[in-house]
Each structure stands twice: as C-alpha cells, then as structure tokens.
Amino acid sequence: MRTFVTSEKMIDYPVPQLTPEKKRAAPAFVLRLQVTKSADRAGTEYAFLVARNLKIPLESFTVSYEYTYLDPETDEHRQASGEIRYADADINRSNFIVCRINDTNTVLSNGFQVRVTEAAAEDGTEYVYGDGDFLADTENDRALRYSYAGENAPSSKSGERDGPKKEKKAKKPGSRLAHTLVALAAVLAGLLVACLLVFAVFFGFHYVMYNYLMPEADALVVAGRQDLAEDYVDRYLANNYFFRMYRDEVTETVGRLSDEGRHNEAYAVSKNAPFVSLTKQVAAKALEAALERKDYREAYAYAASLDGEYANLVARSAAAHLTDGDGSEWNEEAASVALKADDGEVSDLVAHDLALWYWNRGEKAHARAAVGRITDEGLRAEWEELFRQEEFAAVLATKDTAYILAYLDAHENVPERDGFLAEYRGKRYDEFVEAGEWRKAFAYAAEYGFDTAELVNDPSIVREALGEAYFLQSPAQMRRYHAETVSAADMIVSVQNGKVSWVDGGKVLSVSGAVSVSAGEYVTSILLNDGTVRAYANRAAGNPLTVSSVFENGFIAGAQKLQDVVAMSSGERHTAYLHADGTVTVIGDNEYGQADTARWTDIVAVAAGRRFTAGLCSDGTIVACGSNAAGQCEVGGYRNAVDIRACSQSIVVLFRDGTLAVAGDRSMGLADAEDLYDVEEIRARQTSVIARLKDGTFRMCGGPAEGSNGSVAEWRDVMDFAVGDGFVCRQSVSGSVYSNGENVPVNP
Numbered sequence: 001m002r003t004f005v006t007s008e009k010m011i012d013y014p015v016p017q018l019t020p021e022k023k024r025a026a027p028a029f030v031l032r033l034q035v036t037k038s039a040d041r042a043g044t045e046y047a048f049l050v051a052r053n054l055k056i057p058l059e060s061f062t063v064s065y066e067y068t069y070l071d072p073e074t075d076e077h078r079q080a081s082g083e084i085r086y087a088d089a090d091i092n093r094s095n096f097i098v099c100r101i102n103d104t105n106t107v108l109s110n111g112f113q114v115r116v117t118e119a120a121a122e123d124g125t126e127y128v129y130g131d132g133d134f135l136a137d138t139e140n141d142r143a144l145r146y147s148y149a150g151e152n153a154p155s156s157k158s159g160e161r162d163g164p165k166k167e168k169k170a171k172k173p174g175s176r177l178a179h180t181l182v183a184l185a186a187v188l189a190g191l192l193v194a195c196l197l198v199f200a201v202f203f204g205f206h207y208v209m210y211n212y213l214m215p216e217a218d219a220l221v222v223a224g225r226q227d228l229a230e231d232y233v234d235r236y237l238a239n240n241y242f243f244r245m246y247r248d249e250v251t252e253t254v255g256r257l258s259d260e261g262r263h264n265e266a267y268a269v270s271k272n273a274p275f276v277s278l279t280k281q282v283a284a285k286a287l288e289a290a291l292e293r294k295d296y297r298e299a300y301a302y303a304a305s306l307d308g309e310y311a312n313l314v315a316r317s318a319a320a321h322l323t324d325g326d327g328s329e330w331n332e333e334a335a336s337v338a339l340k341a342d343d344g345e346v347s348d349l350v351a352h353d354l355a356l357w358y359w360n361r362g363e364k365a366h367a368r369a370a371v372g373r374i375t376d377e378g379l380r381a382e383w384e385e386l387f388r389q390e391e392f393a394a395v396l397a398t399k400d401t402a403y404i405l406a407y408l409d410a411h412e413n414v415p416e417r418d419g420f421l422a423e424y425r426g427k428r429y430d431e432f433v434e435a436g437e438w439r440k441a442f443a444y445a446a447e448y449g450f451d452t453a454e455l456v457n458d459p460s461i462v463r464e465a466l467g468e469a470y471f472l473q474s475p476a477q478m479r480r481y482h483a484e485t486v487s488a489a490d491m492i493v494s495v496q497n498g499k500v501s502w503v504d505g506g507k508v509l510s511v512s513g514a515v516s517v518s519a520g521e522y523v524t525s526i527l528l529n530d531g532t533v534r535a536y537a538n539r540a541a542g543n544p545l546t547v548s549s550v551f552e553n554g555f556i557a558g559a560q561k562l563q564d565v566v567a568m569s570s571g572e573r574h575t576a577y578l579h580a581d582g583t584v585t586v587i588g589d590n591e592y593g594q595a596d597t598a599r600w601t602d603i604v605a606v607a608a609g610r611r612f613t614a615g616l617c618s619d620g621t622i623v624a625c626g627s628n629a630a631g632q633c634e635v636g637g638y639r640n641a642v643d644i645r646a647c648s649q650s651i652v653v654l655f656r657d658g659t660l661a662v663a664g665d666r667s668m669g670l671a672d673a674e675d676l677y678d679v680e681e682i683r684a685r686q687t688s689v690i691a692r693l694k695d696g697t698f699r700m701c702g703g704p705a706e707g708s709n710g711s712v713a714e715w716r717d718v719m720d721f722a723v724g725d726g727f728v729c730r731q732s733v734s735g736s737v738y739s740n741g742e743n744v745p746v747n748p
Contacts, residue, residue, distance in 0.1 A: 014033070015030045015031075015032065015033045015048065015113065015114055015115065016030075016113055016115050016134040016135065017029070017134065017135050018129065018133055018134055018135070019133060019134070019135060022129065022133045025053075026053065026116070026119075026127065026129070027052060027053050027056040027058055027061070027119045027121055027127055028050050028051065028052040028053070028058060028061045028097070028116050028119050029050070029051060029115075029116050030048050030049070030050055030051075030063065030114050030115055030116055031049045031050065031051040031096075032048065032049040033046070033047075033048045033049075033112060033114055034046075034047045034048070034049075035047075035112060044102070044103050044104070044105060045100060045101070045102050046065070046067070046100065046101040046102075046103070046112060046114070047098060047099070047100045047101075048063070048065075048098075048099050048114045049096055049097075049098055049099075050063070050096070050097040050098075050099060050116065051095065051096055052091070052092075052094075052095055052096070052097060054095050056121050056125075057092050057121060057122040057123075058091050058092055058119060058120070058121060058122065059087065059120040059121060059122050060085060060086060060087035060091075060119070060120050061085075061086055061091070061116055061118065061119035061120070062083055062084070062085045062086075062116070062117055062118045062119070063083065063084045063085075063086070063099060063114060063115070063116055063117070064081070064082075064083050064114070064115055064116075064117045065081065065082060065083075065084070065101065065112070065113065065114040065115075066079060066080065066081035066082075066112075066113055067079075067080055067081075067105075067112035067113065068080075068112075069103075069105035070105075080103070080105060082101075083117075084099065084101070086099065115129070115134065116129065117129055117130075202241075203241070206240050206241040206242055207242060209236075209237070209240055210237065210240050210241075210242040210243055210246075213232075213233075213236050213237055214233075214237070214243070214246075216232065217229045217232050217233050217237075217274040218274075220232060220274070221271075221272060221273070221274055226271070226274065226275075226276040226279060227276045229274035229276075230274050230275055230276045230277065232274065233274045247275070250269065250270070250273045250275065250278070251275075251278065253266075253269055254266045254269050254270050254278060254282060257269065258282060258285055261289070263282065263285060263286035263289055264286070266282045266285075266286075267279070267282045267283060267286055270282045286298075347373060347374075347375065348373075348374050348375055348376045348379060350373075351370050351371065351372075351373040351374045352370075352371075352374060352379060352383075354370040355367045355368075355370035355371045355374075355383060358370060364387075364390070368387060371383040371384070371387070388411070388413065388414065392407070392411075392414055395407045401424050401427045401428045401431060402428065404420075404424050405421070405424050405425065405428060408420055408421050408424065425444075425448050426450070428444065429441060429444050429445060429448070429450050432444055433455070436464075438455065438461050438464045438465035438468075438469065439464070439465040439467075439468055441455065441465070442455070442465045442468030442469045442472065443468055446468065446472075452469070452472050455469065456469055456472050456473040456477055457477060459480075459481050460680075462481055463642045463643070464642075464656070466604060466618060466620065466642055467618045467619055467620065470604045470618055471582065471602075471604075471618065475531055475564055475566055475580040476529070478566035478567070478580055479515045479516065479527060479529065479531070479565075479566045479567070480515070481566075482516060482566055482567035482578070482605070483515050483516040484516050484517060484518065484720060484722070485516070485517070485719060485720040485731055486517070486720045486721065486722050486729060486730070486731040486737055487517045487518050487519040487524075487570075487722050488519055488685070488722040488723065488724030488725075488727070488728075488729050488739075488745075489519040489520055489521055489524075489538070489570070489685070489724060489725055490521070490538065490724070490725045490745065491503075491519060491524075491538055491724075491745050492519070492722075492724065492729055492737060492739060492745055492746075492747055492748060493517045493519045493524055493526075493748065494517065494731055494735070494737050494748050495514045495515070495516065495517050495526075496731075496735035497735070498512055498513050498514055498515075498529070499511070499512050499514065500514040500517055500526050501748035502524070502748045503745070503746040503747070503748050511526055511534060513528045513529055513530070514526050514527065514528055514529070515527050515528065515529050516567070516568065518568040518569060518570045518575060519538070519570060519722075519724075520538070520570030520571065520572075520573075520575055521538075521570070521571075521572045521573065522537065522538060522551070522552060522555070522573060523535050523536065523537055523538065523552055523555045523556065523559075523570070523575065523588070524536050524538055524570070525559060525568050525570060525575050525577075527565055527566075527567075527568055531562075531563055531564045531565050531566070531580070532560070532562065532563065532565070533559045533560065533562045533565055533568070533577065534559070534560070535555060535556045535559035535560070535575075535587075536556065537549070537552040537556070551573070551588075551589075555575075555587055555588055558587040559575070559577075559587055562577055562579075562585060562587075563579075564579045564580045564581065565577045565578065565579060565580075566578055566579065566580050567605065567606060568606075569606045569607050569608040569613075569646065570608055571588075571594065571608030571609050571610060571611070571612070571613070571646065572589075572609070572610045572611060572648075573588050573589035573611075574586055574587065574588030574589050574590070574594050574595060574608060574613070575587055575588055575608060576597070576606040576607070576608045576613045576615075577606075578603060578604075578605065578606045578615075582600075582601055582602045582603050582604065582618070583597075583600060583601060583603065584597040584600050584603050584606055584613075584615055585597070586608075586613055589611075591611070592611040592612065592626045592627040593625050593626050593627075594608070594611055594612050594613045594625060594626030594627065595613070595625075595626075596625045596626075597613060597615065597625060600615050600623060602617050602618040602619070603615040603616065603617060603618075603623075604616050604617070604618050605643055605644055606644075607644045607645050607646035607651060608646055609632065609646030609647060609648055609649060609650070609651070610627070610648045610649055611626050611627035611629075612624060612625065612626030612627045612628070612632055612633055612646070612649075613625055613626050614632075614633075614635065614644050614646060614651050615644075616641055616642075616643065616644045620638075620639050620640045620641050620642070620656070621636070621638065621639060621641070622635040622636070622638050622641055622644060622651070622653065623635075623636075624651065627649075629649060630649040630650065630664040630665040631663065631664050632649050632650055632651050632663055632664025632665065633651075633663075633664075634663060634664075635651055635653070635663050638653055638661065638663075640655050640656045640657070641653050641654065641655055641656075642654055642655065642656050643681070643682060645682050645683060645684035645689065646684060646685075647664075647665070647670065647684045647685060647686060647687055647688070647689065647702070648665070648685075648686050648687060649664050649665040650662055650663065650664040650665045650666065650670055650684075650687075651663045651664055652670075652673060652682055652684045652689050654679055654681075654682050657677075658677055658678045658679045658680070658694065659674070659676070659677055659679065660673045660674055660676055660679055660682070660689075660691065661674055662674060662689075665687070667687070668687045668702055668703045669687075669701050669702050669703070670687060670688075670689065670701060670702045670703075671701075672701040672702075673689050673691065673701040673702070676691055676693075676699055676701070678693050678694045678695070679691045679692070679693055679694075680692050680693060680694045683721055683722050683723050684702075684723055685722070685723040685724065685725070686702075686703055686723065686725060686726075687702045687703035688700065688701070688702035688703045688723045688728070689701050689702050689723070690712055690721055690723055690728060692718070692721070697713065698712040698713060698715050698718070698721070699712070699713065700712045700713075700728070712728060712730075715730055717732050717733055718730045718731070718732065718733075719731050719732060719733045719735075724739070724741070724744075724745075725743070726741055726742045726743045727739050727740065727741030727742060727743060727744045727745075728740060728741055729744075729747070
C-alpha cells in the first residue's frame with residue numbers, strides 16, 4: 001500500500017469476505033480496502049489489497065466493485081459500480097497485489113464494496129464466486145478507523161495551580177535572650193558529646209579494622225606470599241593505630257636478635273610477619289654471616305629470599321672453594337651451590353670440573369647430571385660424544401642383537417651407523433632362521449632385502465610361513481611345492497623323473513616333462529614343468545585311437561590353453577587349476593557354480609570335490625563355491641589353515657598346529673580325523689583321508705579304502721601317497737607304486 005502524506009485523510013473500510021471453505025481454496029480474494037480522500041477534495045483513491053494463493057499460478061482474475069457517493073450537484077445518493085480484469089504476467093510475483101481506482105466522487109461511510117468474482121488458473125481451472133460464497137454483511141461489519149495526518153492531540157499545560165495561595169502563619173513574639181541562652185547550652189552539650197563520640201569512634205574503628213584485616217594478612221604469610229601480605233597491610237592498615245604498635249614491636253624484636261647474632265631467630269620472626277622488606281634486611285645480614293663461616297648452603301638459602309644477584313654472589317664464592325686444602329678432596333656442598341649461579345662461565349666451569357670428578361670415580365650417572373648443567377655447546381658436545389662412545393660400547397657388550405638394533409634405530413648419530421645396522425640386521429635374520437621362526441625371517445627379509453631362495457626351496461618352511469613365503473617363490477618353485485607324483489581315481493597315475501605313467505590294456509604309456517598329476521573321475525590332468533597342462537580322458541589313457549566324448553574333448557581343449565599353472569585338483573566333472581599369481585581357473589562342469597572362482601585372489605592351494613571347489617588364501621582363511629549340500633562350503637570361519645583337501649562332500653583342513661577339521665559330510669568315520677595331531681601332510685578322496693604325521697607314520701580315517709593287503713600304519717619308505725575309489729596307494733622313493741584295498745587297478 002502507498003504511504004499517505006500529511007495533506008491526506010485515510011479511511012479503512014471493511015470488505016465482504018469469502019466463507020472459510022471458499023477462502024481456503026480461492027486463488028485470490030480481497031483482503032482489505034483503503035479509501036483516501038485528498039485534502040483539497042480534488043478526488044478519491046480506492047486502493048484494495050488482493051491476497052493470492054501461492055500454490056495456484058494465476059492466468060487472470062476479475063474484481064467487481066460498487067459504492068455509494070453523494071452527487072454534489074443534486075445532493076443525492078447515487079450508486080457507482082464496475083469491473084476490473086487483471087491479466088498481467090506480474091500477478092504471480094507476489095502473494096499480495098495492490099489494485100487502485102481513482103474517481104472524483106466522494107464515497108459515503110460503509111458505501112464501498114469490492115470482491116473477486118472470478119479467476120482463471122494457468123492450468124485452465126476457472127473459479128466463479130457469487131453472493132452466496134461471501135459472508136453476510138453483519139459478519140463483515142467492523143468499526144471504521146479514521147486518521148488525520150498532521151493533527152496534534154490536545155495537550156495539557158503546566159502552570160499555576162488552581163486555588164489561592166496559602167498564607168504563612170505569623171510567628172508569636174518571645175524573649176530573644178532566652179532563646180539565645182538555650183541555643184548556646186545546646187551547642188556546648190553537642191560539642192562535648194561529639195568529642196566523646198569522635199574519641200570512641202576513632203579507637204573503636206581502628207580496633208575493629210585491625211582485628212578484621214590482620215587475619216587476612218596472616219593467611220597470606222602462611223601461604224608463602226609475604227610480598228602480597230605487606231602490600232595488603234600498606235594499603236589498608238598503614239595508618240591504623242594498633243597496627244603501628246604491632247609493627248614497631250616486630251621491628252624492635254628483629255633488630256635486637258640480629259644485633260645479638262641470632263640471625264635464624266630474627267629471620268623466623270620477620271618471616272612470620274607481613275614485612276617482606278624487613279625479612280630481606282635480616283636475610284642479607286644472615287647471608288654475610290654464613291659466607292664468613294663458609295656455610296654455602298645456608299647462605300644460598302638466605303639468598304633465595306633476596307634478588308638474583310645475591311644468589312650469584314653466593315654461587316661465585318662457593319665456586320672459589322670447590323676443593324679444600326691441597327685440592328684432593330672435593331667440596332660437594334660448595335659445588336652444589338656454585339652450580340646454581342646465573343653466571344654462565346662460572347656454572348660451566350663448575351659443572352665441567354664436577355663431571356670430570358665423578359667420571360674419574362666411575363660415577364657415570366652423576367657425571368651426566370653435572371654435564372646437563374653445562375651451557376657451552378662446544379664443551380657439552382665433547383662430553384656428549386664421550387657418553388655416546390661409552391654407552392654404545394656397553395650396548396655392544398650385551399651381544400643382544402635385538403637390543404643393539406633398537407639402540408641403533410633410536411640413535412642416528414652413532415659413528416658408522418649404517419655399517420652396524422647392516423651387520424646386526426644380518427645377525428638378526430640368521431637368528432630367526434636358526435630358531436625356525438620362519439614367519440619372522442620372511443617378514444625381516446622382505447623389509448631389509450635378504451635373499452630367501454634357500455628358504456622357499458624347503459616346502460616345510462613355506463608351509464610354516466605360508467603368507468610370507470609362498471609368493472616369494474618362483475613359479476617353478478611353486479610347482480615343486482605342490483607336486484603330487486601319484487594320484488588315483490578309478491585308475492592310478494604316477495610321475496617319475498618327469499615321465500607320467502598309467503596302464504591301458506596292460507601297456508604302460510607315458511608323457512615326458514611332467515611335474516605333477518591329478519586323476520579325475522573322467523579326465524586326468526598332467527602339469528608340465530613349463531606351467532602348461534595336458535589333459536586326457538581316462539578311458540583313452542593317452543591312446544589317440546580311443547574316441548572321447550564331447551565333454552571330454554571340450555575339457556581337454558580348455559586345459560591346453562592354460563598358462564602359469566602351479567597346482568591342480570580334480571573333482572567329479574571339473575578340475576581346479578591354480579596359477580602362479582594366486583588366481584584360479586576351473587574347467588569342466590559348472591552346473592552348481594563350482595567354476596565361479598573369477599574373483600578369487602591370493603590363493604595358495606585348491607581342492608575340488610563333487611560339484612564344489614575350495615581355495616586356501618595366503619592369510620590362512622578359506623573360500624569355497626558350488627554345491628553346499630552337506631555344508632561343505634561353510635568354511636568362512638576357519639583361520640591359520642596351511643592345506644586343504646576335498647572328499648566327495650567334505651573339505652578336510654590342515655591347520656598350522658598340526659590338527660585337522662572336517663567341514664561338510666562327517667560320516668563313515670571322517671570325523672575321527674579331528675582327533676589326530678602332529679599332522680604334516682594329507683590326501684583325501686571320496687569318504688577317506690590319509691594323514692602323514694611328523695614322525696613319519698601314517699593314519700587313515702573314513703570309508704572302506706583299506707583292504708586285506710595291509711594298513712597305512714605299516715607304510716614305510718613313502719615319497720607320495722593318494723586315495724582312490726575304494727583303495728589307497730603309495731609311491732616309494734625309488735618310484736615304484738603300491739596299492740591295497742578293494743577294486744585295486746593295475747599299478748603303473
């Protein structure tokens with residue numbers, strides 16, 4: 001709305017309002033009407049405020065108005081009406097729209113009405129409002145408000161009071177002499193009382209203030225802040241009658257004791273009073289007396305109550321008397337006081353002499369303490385170098401390699417430190433190797449670059465330190481680590497001196513350049529020393545004249561494409577191949593997801609069973625995929641594993657401590673494997689597991705693989721061993737293969 005100037009008269013009128021239901025949904029309605037009549041009566045402005053609903057974008061709206069006015073020519077009441085349509089794009093810029101109508105007519109009181117009768121939204125919705133949509137006139141009524149700019153409200157004047165002034169009463173005449181005498185007597189009595197009162201107030205005030213403030217001063221003295229206590233009494237009790245008496249008494253007592261040479265008593269009296277200046281005077285006299293007696297400790301104690309120069313004076317005096325007589329005896333009291341001097345040259349000289357005195361007596365700790373007081377950098381550096389040499393010699397004398405290395409790591413300023421570090425790191429590495437702490441040895445070698453080729457060539461060491469050692473091997477070393485020279489399914493395959501042999505129709509066939517073999521239910525895989533694989537259908541047994549199935553041909557073709565293979569494990573209709581980089585490839589059937597190993601990394605061993613595959617991670621954990629019919633894939637909770645093998649529906653886990661666990665099917669005696677200990681190596685298939693113990697003996701748990709031809713407990717001279725389908729077999733050091741059990745095939 002506009003602002004009206006002082007020449008205008010402004011009247012607010014009520015306007016018809018929509019019913020509450022209509023008003024909530026209305027896109028626009030008139031909220032207020034203001035009629036402004038100019039002072040010169042040249043015209044009238046009708047300004048009405050339209051409120052709009054911000055949730056409904058308007059296309060247009062129409063305002064109808066009518067009012068009653070007085071015709072100046074006929075002096076009659078007349079009606080005026082009209083409509084205004086608003087379709088300006090700016091109507092959506094604000095939630096209030098000011099509309100104006102100018103007319104020369106003069107509106108009568110309550111004679112102007114304005115309302116929004118129709119509106120159109122931008123989405124095409126139209127709104128129409130009739131008389132029934134508005135409240136009755138009686139509900140719209142409200143008192144009119146008039147305001148006249150520039151007019152002042154009447155104000156009251158301040159001035160004379162109403163009514164006549166009161167007249168003063170006349171005094172009665174009396175005797176002036178009598179009045180004078182009475183007044184004089186009163187004055188004299190008042191003076192006497194005042195004198196007595198002043199006297200009582202003076203002494204009473206001083207007494208009260210003294211007894212009230214002195215405890216505060218005494219508390220500061222007890223707290224060791226005599227300086228604050230003196231400042232306190234100077235501020236608040238300097239002119240106190242009773243305090244002056246107390247001060248004079250203390251001063252007299254201290255002076256008398258000092259004159260009598262009783263300095264300790266004088267000092268004690270002054271120290272317990274709020275007079276630090278007096279205490280300093282006593283301390284200065286006591287200090288001089290102590291120096292005459294060469295009692296440096298007492299002198300320095302008094303100097304502590306004085307300025308720093310007094311302390312230096314005592315220290316310098318003590319420095320001149322470090323030795324007594326011919327200098328053979330050290331005056332420790334004088335030295336301890338002299339070391340407290342602020343004079344750098346004095347304190348450095350005393351500290352050096354004292355350090356040398358202690359050093360010659362073998363008291364190294366005291367010598368270090370004395371050197372710690374030396375401020376001259378050159379002199380101190382000479383002592384520090386001497387200490388370092390002495391300390392390092394003591395460290396080397398311990399012959400504790402770990403302690404020596406820790407010292408070298410913490411002290412970078414040891415002469416020829418790099419040479420010592422290299423020497424003792426090498427000794428530390430050798431200690432780990434000699435103690436058989438392979439994990440520490442490999443970790444130390446990885447940190448400091450020692451050659452571990454000799455260690456990784458030993459399979460027992462690699463297994464003990466699996467995570468640190470395995471991936472330090474070359475691919476050729478990995479293949480030797482995983483090599484299995486005899487394997488069995490429904491046939492027996494063996495390798496000796498790089499040649500693989502098996503029996504087909506009574507003939508021994510062979511393939512050269514082999515490192516390891518893995519016999520499956522349908523296909524046998526042979527790992528060559530270059531990391532490639534050759535696969536053969538079991539029934540063909542390497543004979544090209546025997547026709548293979550489509551499954552076997554696809555399997556064989558896929559295996560021939562593999563590179564960098566270091567280990568293999570054959571399941572029922574699939575084989576898992578471990579690569580040197582820790583990844584796994586599975587060839588064969590994937591009906592149950594047993595080949596879903598694409599995301600596996602850091603794998604150091606594989607095991608394939610009936611429709612499932614498992615992998616051993618370098619951190620000792622296990623992953624598995626494929627069929628979980630017997631729970632064999634639920635191996636996520638195992639830790640510290642060093643090898644895994646697969647039965648038909650089981651995973652046998654060998655732990656670092658030489659114990660076993662069986663996940664999945666535990667029937668037919670497989671669960672008995674968990675009672676074994678000191679296990680060094682395992683083989684498994686179907687429902688059987690064979691364990692080689694650390695003492696070289698063998699134990700077997702599980703199904704009926706052993707027959708009448710002997711027990712594994714009687715095995716001797718064994719290079720490798722395997723479990724077949726209903727039988728067991730072993731390969732001797734000479735390369736010969738022996739088997740026993742039911743349905744034993746011909747040995748190669």
